[in-house]
Amino acid sequence: MSAVVHTVDDDSDVLVALGRILRSEGFEVAASRSTREFLDRYDPDVPGCIVLDLSMPEMDGLQTQALLESRGIACPVIFLTGCGDVHSSVCAMKGGAIDFLTKPVEADALIDAVSRGLEHDRRARAQAEEQCRVEMRFAVLTPREREVLVHVLAGRLNKQIAADLGIVEKTIKVHRSHVMHKLGVRSVAELVRLAERAHVA
Numbered sequence: 001m002s003a004v005v006h007t008v009d010d011d012s013d014v015l016v017a018l019g020r021i022l023r024s025e026g027f028e029v030a031a032s033r034s035t036r037e038f039l040d041r042y043d044p045d046v047p048g049c050i051v052l053d054l055s056m057p058e059m060d061g062l063q064t065q066a067l068l069e070s071r072g073i074a075c076p077v078i079f080l081t082g083c084g085d086v087h088s089s090v091c092a093m094k095g096g097a098i099d100f101l102t103k104p105v106e107a108d109a110l111i112d113a114v115s116r117g118l119e120h121d122r123r124a125r126a127q128a129e130e131q132c133r134v135e136m137r138f139a140v141l142t143p144r145e146r147e148v149l150v151h152v153l154a155g156r157l158n159k160q161i162a163a164d165l166g167i168v169e170k171t172i173k174v175h176r177s178h179v180m181h182k183l184g185v186r187s188v189a190e191l192v193r194l195a196e197r198a199h200v201a
Contacts, residue, residue, distance in 0.1 A: 001045075001046060001047060002028050002046075002047075003027075003028065003046070003047040003048045003049075003118050003121070003122075004028050004029070004030050004046055004047070004048040005022050005027045005028065005029050005030070005048060005049055005050075005051060005114055005117075005118075006029075006030050006031075006032065006038055006042065006048060006049070006050045006051065006075075007019060007022070007029060007030070007031045007032070007050075007051045008031075008032045008033075008034070008035060008037075008038045008050060008051070008052045008053060008056075008064070009031075009033070009051075009052075009053035009056070009080065010033050010034060010053065010056045010057060011053070012033065014053070014080075014103070015031040015033065017104075018031070018051060018080075018105075018110070019031055021107045021110055021111070022110070022111070022114065025111050027114060034056065034057075034058060034059075035056065035058065035059040035063075035064045035067070036058070036059075038050070038064075042073070042075075044073055044075070047118070047121050047122060047125060048075060048118070048121060049075060049076040049077070049078060049098065049114060049117030049118055049120070049121055050068075050075050050076070050077045050078065050117075051078045051080060051110070051113075051114065052064060052065070052077050052078065052079055052080065053079075053080050053081070054079050054080065054081035054088060054092075055081065055082070055083065061077075061079055061081075061092070062088065062091055062092060062095070065077055065092065065095045065096075065097065066095065069095065069096075074121075074124060075121065076096075076097075076098045076117035076118075076120045076121050077092075077095075077096070077097045077098060077117075078097065078098050078099045078100075078101065078110075078113045078114065078117055079092045079097050079099070079100045079101065080101050080102075080103055080105060081100070081101075081102060081103065082102070082103040088100075098113055098116055098117045098120060099113040099116070099117075101113060131197065131198075134194060134197050134198045135198050135199075137182065137183050137184065137194075137198075138183070138195075138198050138200055140182050141179060141182060141183075142178075144175055145175050145178055145179050145182070147165060148161060148165075148172060148175040148176055148179060149179050149191075149195070149200070151164060151165075152176060152179070152188065152191065153191070153192060153195055153200070158172045158173055158176065159172075179191075
């Protein structure tokens with residue numbers, strides 16, 4: 001799936017200039033003249049980043065950044081401004097912005113920032129997919145296996161778990177073996193690390 005660079009600016013001339021620079025480097029570009037227009041066309045399943053004007057009517061860049069965060073949209077943001085100030089720059093970077101560029105933006109600076117934004121998005125999506133795969137491995141455990149898992153993660157011995165759950169130690173060993181097999185781990189240390197990644201531990 002091709003990544004899309006979203007350019008958001010209320011100045012049509014700026015959008016044309018940005019599009020020309022980015023398309024010349026092979027980037028796919030979607031231009032919007034307002035935050036509302038961008039949100040109407042944005043698909044979170046499509047990789048990409050946003051080149052966002054700081055000063056726009058209705059909703060400015062920092063407000064847009066906050067709105068995206070509130071909606072759980074993690075698309076990397078690169079700010080453009082014709083009258084940037086230190087406070088705005090600090091707010092933008094604290095909000096997770098990739099860069100803060102001043103108009104008229106230099107082509108090399110824009111291309112570099114967009115490249116970093118897309119790479120940031122690629123890594124974040126890969127991590128999210130890996131996290132999902134890990135969590136799905138835990139989803140196949142039975143309720144009893146999950147009970148045993150919790151006790152194993154707490155460092156309890158088989159006979160202690162058996163006493164806690166009111167079942168024989170042999171059965172605990174079977175459940176424990178099933179847990180290890182289903183999760184694809186060979187040691188308790190591996191199990192603990194995997195559980196931490198799945199936020200089970």
